[in-house]
Amino acid sequence: MPVIEVHGLAKAYGKQRAVEDVSFEVQRGEIFGILGPNGAGKTTTVECIAGLRTRDAGTVRVLGVDPERDRDAVRRSVGVQLQNGELPEKLRVGEALELYASFYPEPASSAELIEVLGLGTVVNSYWGVLSGGQKQRLSIALALIGGPTIAILDELTTGLDPAARRETWDLIEGVRDRGATILLVTHFMQEAERLCDRLAVIDHGRVAAIDSPAGIVAGIETEQRMRFRPSVPLDENLLTDLPEVTELVRVGEQWQLRGTADLIWAVTSVLARNGIVAQQLRVEQPSLDDAFVAMTARPAKEQDR
Numbered sequence: 001m002p003v004i005e006v007h008g009l010a011k012a013y014g015k016q017r018a019v020e021d022v023s024f025e026v027q028r029g030e031i032f033g034i035l036g037p038n039g040a041g042k043t044t045t046v047e048c049i050a051g052l053r054t055r056d057a058g059t060v061r062v063l064g065v066d067p068e069r070d071r072d073a074v075r076r077s078v079g080v081q082l083q084n085g086e087l088p089e090k091l092r093v094g095e096a097l098e099l100y101a102s103f104y105p106e107p108a109s110s111a112e113l114i115e116v117l118g119l120g121t122v123v124n125s126y127w128g129v130l131s132g133g134q135k136q137r138l139s140i141a142l143a144l145i146g147g148p149t150i151a152i153l154d155e156l157t158t159g160l161d162p163a164a165r166r167e168t169w170d171l172i173e174g175v176r177d178r179g180a181t182i183l184l185v186t187h188f189m190q191e192a193e194r195l196c197d198r199l200a201v202i203d204h205g206r207v208a209a210i211d212s213p214a215g216i217v218a219g220i221e222t223e224q225r226m227r228f229r230p231s232v233p234l235d236e237n238l239l240t241d242l243p244e245v246t247e248l249v250r251v252g253e254q255w256q257l258r259g260t261a262d263l264i265w266a267v268t269s270v271l272a273r274n275g276i277v278a279q280q281l282r283v284e285q286p287s288l289d290d291a292f293v294a295m296t297a298r299p300a301k302e303q304d305r
Contacts, residue, residue, distance in 0.1 A: 001028070001064075002025035002026055002027055002028075002061075003027070003063055003149070003150060003181050004025065004026035004032075004062055004150065004181070005025050005060070005061040006023055006024050006025070006045070006048075006058070006059075006060050007023045007058055007059045007060075008022075008023055008057060008058035008059065009023070009045060009048060009055055009058035009059075009060060010022075010055065010056045010057035010058055010205075011041075011044050011048060011055050011056050012056055017205055018039075018041045018044040018205055018234070019044050019048070019203075020105050020204065020206045020208075021058075021203035021206055022041065022045055022200075022207055023207065026183060027181075028181055028210045029176065029179065029180075029181055030176075030181060031172070031173075031182040031184060031195050031196050031197050032064070032098045032182070032196065032197065032198050032199070032200070033180075033184045033185075033192045033195070033196035033198070033199040033200070034046065034183070034184070034186075034199070034200050034202060035186065035200070035201045035202070035292060036201060036202035036203055037296050039207055040203050040204065040205065041192045041202055041204075041205040042154075042185045043149050046152050046154055046185055047082075049067060049111075049183065050062075050074070050078060050080045051067030051068055051071045051075075052080070052082075054068060055068070058201075062074050062077075062078060062150065063077055063078075063149065063150070067084045068203060076104070077150060078144075078148055078149070078151070078152060079148035079152070080140045080143055080147070080151075080152045080154075081142070081143035081154060081156070082139070083153070083154045083158070083185075087127040087138075088127065089126060089127060089128030090127075090129050092124055092126055092127075093095060093114075093119055093122050093123045093124070093130070093138055094123045094124060096127065096142060097113070097114070097138075097141060097142065098110070100142045100145045100146070101145050101146075104145070105148040106140060106147055107145050107146055107147060108145050108146070110141075113141040113145065114141070116167065116168075116170075117118070117132070117141050117167075117168065117171070118164060118167070119141065122134055127129065131159075132159045133159040133161070133164070135159075136157070136160060136228040137160070137164070137168075138157060140156065140168065140171075144175060144211055146246065148180060149180060149181065150180065150181045150183065151172075151175060151180055151181070152183045153182065153183070153184050154185040155186060155187065156176055156184060156191070157169075157188065157191060158251070165188075165191070165288070167215070169191065172184075172195060173195065180194075184196060189287065189289045189292065192288060193213045193288050196212075197215060198210065198211060198212055199213055201291075201292065201295050201296070201297060203296045208296065211229065216288065217286050217288055217291045220286070222293065223259060223263075223286075224258070224259055224260065224261060224262075224263040224264055224283075224284075224286075225256075225257070225263075225279070226257050226264055226282065226283045226284065227256045227257070227280075227281075227282050228254065228255060228278035228279060228280060228281040228282070229253045230255065230271070230276050230277070230279070231276055231278075231279055232276055233255050236240065236248060236250070236255075238270055238271075238274060239257065239267065239270070240255075242259075242266050242267065244262045244265075244266040244267070245257055245259045245263065245266070245267070246259045247259070254280070264283055268297040
């Protein structure tokens with residue numbers, strides 16, 4: 001049984017329709033990611049799921065209940081870290097954790113969260129003097145302090161340095177391994193590939209695709225790219241005559257090629273037949289980044305709006 005069910009979700013702010021028709025389900029124990037460009041409707045979607053926004057249409061169920069009608073039940077079971085959360089300026093880090101822990105019958109260990117998220121040096125500092133990255137770490141700790149059944153994390157590692165980002169990924173995987181379900185909004189492709197079992201790509205307020213990261217990459221037609229240095233001088237006609245090659249550029253002693261899905265096989269085969277070794281060979285496979293751009297690319301005029 002899904003722990004989150006969203007069907008036909010719609011939300012508008014005046015004349016601007018933030019979410020048009022979003023539907024997906026999140027299974028118990030998975031890390032489900034939401035990707036999309038700025039303004040695609042990601043944050044509005046998760047705020048409706050958390051019961052923080054009133055939807056205009058559609059149905060939402062979290063652990064079997066409507067988050068608008070039964071907010072107390074949802075808050076007891078769902079931890080939320082929002083992109084722009086705020087606390088009182090004079091509230092200390094340790095006090096915030098103690099306060100939030102008091103809301104739950106069996107809270108997680110504050111000491112463990114402080115250690116893992118690197119908050120030890122600021123545990124007695126006021127919220128108002130924290131850096132952006134420190135505020136982000138505290139927001140994550142507050143979302144996890146209740147030992148939630150579901151954790152909703154919006155732009156989880158924004159503001160964190162690469163080392164802290166990887167430590168936070170380890171923490172989130174540990175939370176999932178202990179039985180929690182994670183709904184993750186992110187714009188870091190590496191984060192999505194590392195953490196997410198499945199992804200929903202949202203664009204213009206609608207779901208463009210739902211699949212595993214690998215499935216989303218496999219579902220689009222993207223060009224292959226490769227570069228190499230031939231072991232002997234090369235007649236470029238050997239490559240340009242191949243139907244799989246769409247672009248050929250020589251940079252110094254290296255050849256750079258773009259082409260269809262069979263590019264690598266076609267090029268290596270013709271080189272082998274002519275006794276040429278492809279030295280310093282580098283192959284660039286389609287990535288989640290490529291798939292994301294292909295699904296959400298917008299005309300220049302629309303980007304300027």
